[in-house]
Amino acid sequence: MQGPLGKFMLKHPSTLVFLGLLSLFTIIVTIGSEAFGYGFVSTSFVKTLGKTLCFCLIAIAMDLVWGYCGILSLGHFAFFGLGGYMIGMWLMYERTRLIVINAAENAQIPMTHQEIQDAIGTQIFGVVGGSDFPLVWAFSHLFWVQLALVVLVPGILALIFGWLAFRSRVTGVYLSILTQAMTLALALYLFQNDSGLRGNNGLSGLQNLPGLESTDQSLISMWFFWASAFALGLGYLLVKLIVESKLGNVVRAIRDDEARVRFLGYNVEVYKLFIFTLTAVIAAIAGALYYPQAGIINPAEIAPIASIYLAVWVAIGGRGRIYGAVIGAAVVSLLSSWFTGGQAPDISLGFYTIKWVDWWLVLLGISFVIVTLYVPKGIGGLFDKFTKGAEQ
Amino acid sequence: MSGALLEVDGISVSFDGFKAINNLSFNIDSGELRAIIGPNGAGKTTFMDIITGKTRPDSGKVIWGEENVSLIKKSESDIANMGIGRKFQKPTVFEDQTTRDNLTMALKNKRKPWAVLFYHSNADDRAKVDDIADEIGLSDHLDRRAGDLSHGQKQWLEIGMLLAQEPRLLLVDEPAAGMTVDERNHTVTLLRRAAETRAVVVVEHDMEFIRNLDCKVTVLHEGSVLAEGSLDHVTQNQDVIDVYLGR
Numbered sequence: 001m002q003g004p005l006g007k008f009m010l011k012h013p014s015t016l017v018f019l020g021l022l023s024l025f026t027i028i029v030t031i032g033s034e035a036f037g038y039g040f041v042s043t044s045f046v047k048t049l050g051k052t053l054c055f056c057l058i059a060i061a062m063d064l065v066w067g068y069c070g071i072l073s074l075g076h077f078a079f080f081g082l083g084g085y086m087i088g089m090w091l092m093y094e095r096t097r098l099i100v101i102n103a104a105e106n107a108q109i110p111m112t113h114q115e116i117q118d119a120i121g122t123q124i125f126g127v128v129g130g131s132d133f134p135l136v137w138a139f140s141h142l143f144w145v146q147l148a149l150v151v152l153v154p155g156i157l158a159l160i161f162g163w164l165a166f167r168s169r170v171t172g173v174y175l176s177i178l179t180q181a182m183t184l185a186l187a188l189y190l191f192q193n194d195s196g197l198r199g200n201n202g203l204s205g206l207q208n209l210p211g212l213e214s215t216d217q218s219l220i221s222m223w224f225f226w227a228s229a230f231a232l233g234l235g236y237l238l239v240k241l242i243v244e245s246k247l248g249n250v251v252r253a254i255r256d257d258e259a260r261v262r263f264l265g266y267n268v269e270v271y272k273l274f275i276f277t278l279t280a281v282i283a284a285i286a287g288a289l290y291y292p293q294a295g296i297i298n299p300a301e302i303a304p305i306a307s308i309y310l311a312v313w314v315a316i317g318g319r320g321r322i323y324g325a326v327i328g329a330a331v332v333s334l335l336s337s338w339f340t341g342g343q344a345p346d347i348s349l350g351f352y353t354i355k356w357v358d359w360w361l362v363l364l365g366i367s368f369v370i371v372t373l374y375v376p377k378g379i380g381g382l383f384d385k386f387t388k389g390a391e392q
Numbered sequence: 393m394s395g396a397l398l399e400v401d402g403i404s405v406s407f408d409g410f411k412a413i414n415n416l417s418f419n420i421d422s423g424e425l426r427a428i429i430g431p432n433g434a435g436k437t438t439f440m441d442i443i444t445g446k447t448r449p450d451s452g453k454v455i456w457g458e459e460n461v462s463l464i465k466k467s468e469s470d471i472a473n474m475g476i477g478r479k480f481q482k483p484t485v486f487e488d489q490t491t492r493d494n495l496t497m498a499l500k501n502k503r504k505p506w507a508v509l510f511y512h513s514n515a516d517d518r519a520k521v522d523d524i525a526d527e528i529g530l531s532d533h534l535d536r537r538a539g540d541l542s543h544g545q546k547q548w549l550e551i552g553m554l555l556a557q558e559p560r561l562l563l564v565d566e567p568a569a570g571m572t573v574d575e576r577n578h579t580v581t582l583l584r585r586a587a588e589t590r591a592v593v594v595v596e597h598d599m600e601f602i603r604n605l606d607c608k609v610t611v612l613h614e615g616s617v618l619a620e621g622s623l624d625h626v627t628q629n630q631d632v633i634d635v636y637l638g639r
Contacts (some may be wrong), residue, residue: 247509249493255487260484263444265472265503265557274505 008241014383015240018323019233026229032090034218043218050225052333054290055313057232059329060322061279061286062310064239067319068248070255071277072172074307075179077282078186079154081302083189083284084291086153088203089137090146091292094210096123097141107116110141127201134196150288151281158280159273166276171258190299202298206291225241228289232326235282239322251275252320275302312364316371317378324380331379336360397422397562397591398476403442403452404615413449414436414615425587427602428595430612431636436595437481440563441610444478445471457560468489473503479555479558481566483546487539491530491549494538495521498553520556528552528582542574551582562592568601580604599623611636 009016029049030042033362058080100119104111111119121131123254139145165178193199209220242248252266253261262268291297309332317328336343339360347354356363371378396419398463405413413435418567420426430436441447445468455462456474463471472478485494499517525531528548533541539550547567554562564583568576576598583605586592596602602609602623609626611618613636619629626632 083481083564204617242509245506245509246511249489249497250508252488253497256486256488257484259446259468260480260486262468263478264498264553266508267467267469267503270503320468 018236022229022233033222035222043221046221046225048337050228050293051290052330053228053232054286055333056326057235057286059313059325059385060239061282062233062314063322063325065275067277068243069251072176073179074176075183076310077306078183078281078302082154083150083287084297085197086146086150087288088206088291089296090141090143092203093140095208096120098210117266128193128199136196150284154284155277155281158277162273162276166272183302183307184304187302188297200298202296204296207295224293231285231289235306236322255381312368318380321380324378327379332365394593396420399455403449403454405449406445416616420591422591425592425607425608427605428612429607435615436612440565444468470511475560476578477548477554477557478563479554479565483550485546485549487536489538490535491538492521492534494549494553495524498556500558524552524555544571560590562586562590566596568579568596568598576601603634
């Protein structure tokens, strides 16, 4: 292999293995999909897999900020959700506009521009009793601006929040509580009807891409699956490059002894801010890919519990090893949708029936405790023997 | 003398009414080796905290270098970059990383995240790391996890990290704690050699160690200077005998 990237891959074969497995997985799903192959992977399952890849991407971000930098953020799903909202606004606006224009063509009297705008407004905001566009929708008709906002809004929020928190040297559990407060405050704000983002209804119909109404979902689901796989591969490579650089060493040193790093002359706050903001942006991109596959986003998605789940995925998968985060997110989120989706057979004990929909959380809680106590390195830790040997 | 490298003038600091440092003044010249002794609670560590920016004094001045910069409102990292290195009482090296990574991180280089992210190891830096490893006797341990080193080796690694920072003033807190006799002798040699090119301040309890350092001694007591001079001079001082040696 040639070039600096090739050298990097040879030095860290686990990256090559990961990207290889991800490509293989993508090919298998493509061959099995209804759109391109034999159809043994249903469209709804393609969506589930695509969404799982997005969870893996945000788990990588969580591993960088928590596993490597030692910041236990319990608010990264806020950035994931904001990314989803930003792309969702364009999807919803544009699709509604096309519907309104379509309807207008059949009308006897042509509609004025203002009438069209009003009709779109009524369509979107009628559910919260309004028809005017709130200020936050100012750019919703511009795809590229809204796409930029996917990274800018969560990025700037993380920058401001992180600057305030790190500058005051808030660390450890206090910082975790602060991040929980941030995501809770954001969720509560979005729940309000006058937040401008349709309150608890959230944004819906996001699976329908504007202008592609005649394109089958089996095809669209594959596009998003590929995009998610590509983003995950890119995110993995980026985070791996960072943690293996000298900056990675400094970041790990901050995790282990922040005060000592200061006396080495590194401005710890700037480093934390960089990692916090970067991971917020990665989370936002994951969210922007997730919600068009989920079809709907509402404020409940960024409730504090979501970010706690994220920490649980990474802890079970294994902190401080990026593939661990991927394994944790994939295994736990897929198991979760299996158990809570009603597919898992209930267990009848005669006097009591274990319904997995209710008991899954208990099972997850118990596994979390067991992993924390007995397998602190998580599932990913089981692979350490191979990777450490190969990468030294 | 054209002015001290570090000039501490009348600093005081109290924690919850307890005066940890009380109107303390202290000067050190470039290239000077100095030992600070004093009973527990004399304010030795607080004194270092103030110089390195960890603690802000309630009053007084801390003036650094030829340009007479005040250190009082500077952050820890700024002070470190201005040329003051600090070694803690308990060895604090980054145990998860190799000796080489520890030293490379400490090497005097750009400290901004962007420069650090795109840092590429070069022959110059590798040679510096090898030299320091040689000096601290860890050449054969460069690729070991720092956590696997012995207690004494960790202390040396930390001194090596300080040397790598190329500071003009080294503050060393109890370097000999928990060391064997041989290790102590090696540490004395290291510090004396370091003092040839920079100022070194050593806080230590061990009198034999201080005697081997063979330098001017400052005795602290209840947050201020009790006596200053050669070891023989201060050990004959009646005040010093009363509060420190006599017990």
